Structure formats: C-alpha cells, structure tokens
Amino acid sequence: MFDLTGHTALVTGAGQGMGLGVARALAAQGARVAVNDYYAERAEKAAIQIREAGGTAIGIGTDVTDLASVRAMVADIKRQLGPVDILVNNAGVPVDGMKYAQFVEMPVEHWDLYININLRGVMNCVQSVLPAMYERGWGRIITISSESWRLGVNMGLSLYAASKAGAVGFMRQLSSEIGNRGVTANCISLGIMNNSPHAEATAKKITSVGRAGTPEDVGAAVVYFASKEAAWVTGQVLPLNGGACTG
Numbered sequence: 001m002f003d004l005t006g007h008t009a010l011v012t013g014a015g016q017g018m019g020l021g022v023a024r025a026l027a028a029q030g031a032r033v034a035v036n037d038y039y040a041e042r043a044e045k046a047a048i049q050i051r052e053a054g055g056t057a058i059g060i061g062t063d064v065t066d067l068a069s070v071r072a073m074v075a076d077i078k079r080q081l082g083p084v085d086i087l088v089n090n091a092g093v094p095v096d097g098m099k100y101a102q103f104v105e106m107p108v109e110h111w112d113l114y115i116n117i118n119l120r121g122v123m124n125c126v127q128s129v130l131p132a133m134y135e136r137g138w139g140r141i142i143t144i145s146s147e148s149w150r151l152g153v154n155m156g157l158s159l160y161a162a163s164k165a166g167a168v169g170f171m172r173q174l175s176s177e178i179g180n181r182g183v184t185a186n187c188i189s190l191g192i193m194n195n196s197p198h199a200e201a202t203a204k205k206i207t208s209v210g211r212a213g214t215p216e217d218v219g220a221a222v223v224y225f226a227s228k229e230a231a232w233v234t235g236q237v238l239p240l241n242g243g244a245c246t247g
Contacts, residue, residue: 002227005030008082009226010074012064012125013091015042017195018144020049021215022088022222027055029223032081035059036073038095056081064091064121067128074128083132086226089122089143089167103158111159118163122170130178139183140226143171144218147191147241168237175235184234186225188218191241208243 004026014023015037027033027050035050037043040061047059058080062073077084094113101110122143133139148157149165168187175185192203194212203212221240224230 001229002029002223004086004223004226007085007226008032008034008077009086009088010034010036010077010084010125010129011088011090012036012121013038013093014088015039015046015059018190018193018215018218019088019090020046021217021219022090022144023057023219024050024053024055025216025219025223026086026088026226027053027057029227031056031086031226033057034073034077034081034084036062036064036091038063038091063095064124065116067124070124070128074125078132083136084129085133085136085138086140087125087129087142088222088226089125089141091121092118092144092146092164100157106159114159114163115166118160119166119170122167126174130183133178133183134181137182139178139181140230141171141174141178141183141185142222142225143167143185143187145187145189145237147189147239147244150189150239172235172237179234184225184230186230186234187237188221188225189237189239189241190218191239191244193218203242206244207241211242213240213242 009026009031011023013019014035023033023035035043035047043061044059047057050057062069145164148161171185171187192212199212204210
C-alpha cells in the first residue's frame with residue numbers, strides 16, 4: 001500500500017522543516033520529488049539529502065507568489081522528472097519570517113505578505129499543474145494549513161489565519177470541480193509543531209499525545225492523501241494536532 005513509484009511530486013517550501021519531512025516521505029515511497037524553496041541553495045541541499053538516502057530528487061529555487069516563475073518551474077520539473085501529478089502546497093511563511101502583531105497595529109503593507117504566499121501561492125501552483133493532471137486523469141493536490149484558521153489565539157496571527165482559511169475554502173470548492181477528472185484536493189491542518197523553542201512545553205499542556213508534531217508526522221499524512229488508496233477522499237481537512245481540542 002501507499003506505493004508512489006512512477007509519480008512525480010512537487011513540494012513547495014521544502015528546503016527545511018515540515019516541507020523537507022514531506023519530501024523525504026514521498027521519496028521513500030518511490031515518488032520522484034521536486035524540492036522547491038525560495039532559496040535555490042537550500043532546495044538543492046535538501047534534494048541532495050534525499051538522493052543520498054536513495055531517493056530521486058531535484059532542488060528548484062522559485063518564488064511561489066510569482067505565477068510566471070511557477071509556470072517555468074513546473075515546465076522544468078516536467079523536463080527533468082516528468083509531469084507533476086502530486087502537488088503539496090507547503091510554503092506558508094513570508095521570506096522575511098512571521099510578523100506577529102495585533103490586527104489593528106499591523107501595517108497594511110504586511111497584509112499581502114500572508115495572502116500572497118498562503119492563498120495566491122497555492123492558486124499559482126494549482127493553476128500550473130492542473131491541466132496536465134486533467135490530461136492524465138490522475139492527480140493529488142494537498143495543501144498544508146494550520147489550526148490557527150479554526151482556533152482563535154491571541155498571538156497576532158489574524159492575517160496568517162485568514163490566509164490559511166482562504167486556502168481551505170479554495171481547496172474545498174476546487175475538489176468539487178476536479179473530482180470527476182481523477183484529481184483530489186485535501187488539506188492537512190497542523191497543530192503545535194516542533195519548530196519553535198516553546199513547542200514541546202505548549203504541546204504537553206494542550207495535546208492528548210503530550211508532544212509536538214514532527215516532520216515525519218506530516219509526511220505520513222501527505223503520503224496517504226497522495227496515494228491511490230485515498231482516491232475516494234477529497235475536499236477534506238485533516239486536523240493533525242496530537243488530539244488538541246480545537247472545536
């Protein structure tokens with residue numbers, strides 16, 4: 001089960017962290033993986049790690065918020081690995097990092113930082129890979145969201161959460177348009193992950209499992225959604241949160 005041999009996957013924002021965990025998991029199941037990152041060197045470094053582990057991977061530095069660049073990236077992947085039939089929209093943090101602020105205090109020019117990467121970036125990638133998926137009658141689109149869209153927390157995440165909620169809504173509507181073409185669209189909504197200094201302490205308080213999530217946890221969930229076994233699952237949001245109560 002969950003054999004991805006013969007498939008080509010594109011994982012955005014995969015030069016490190018959760019995205020790299022996803023890329024590794026897909027490669028381990030036999031997929032040819034294109035590792036995308038804003039920084040080309042980081043993308044290639046991640047691809048080298050996958051190749052050293054026995055997988056097939058290339059690194060591509062591309063800004064997913066730029067549609068022309070995304071189209072060029074998808075064309076390049078097709079030349080090197082084959083048409084993209086698994087898309088994982090993982091890129092989600094602006095290049096300059098998160099800018100936590102109460103909404104009333106957030107500069108207007110910061111609004112688009114989140115909308116561009118978490119909504120327009122997802123749309124750019126989907127629009128670029130979907131026609132070829134239609135041609136082959138098979139495809140998997142998986143968008144990594146955040147439980148911040150579901151649960152209100154006073155951490156200055158309003159714009160980030162709004163952009164993630166927008167991506168969830170987009171994927172749900174998209175799934176109804178593409179399901180009869182053999183293409184599925186699902187989201188994975190992440191809870192507390194082990195990518196911040198206080199993550200483990202917080203996770204012990206709010207999760208049933210008592211620990212923060214890992215790149216391996218995310219990778220396993222993505223592999224399922226990407227597989228042929230998940231052909232009847234679409235338009236769904238999987239809360240990957242260690243049993244945290246999020247309403």
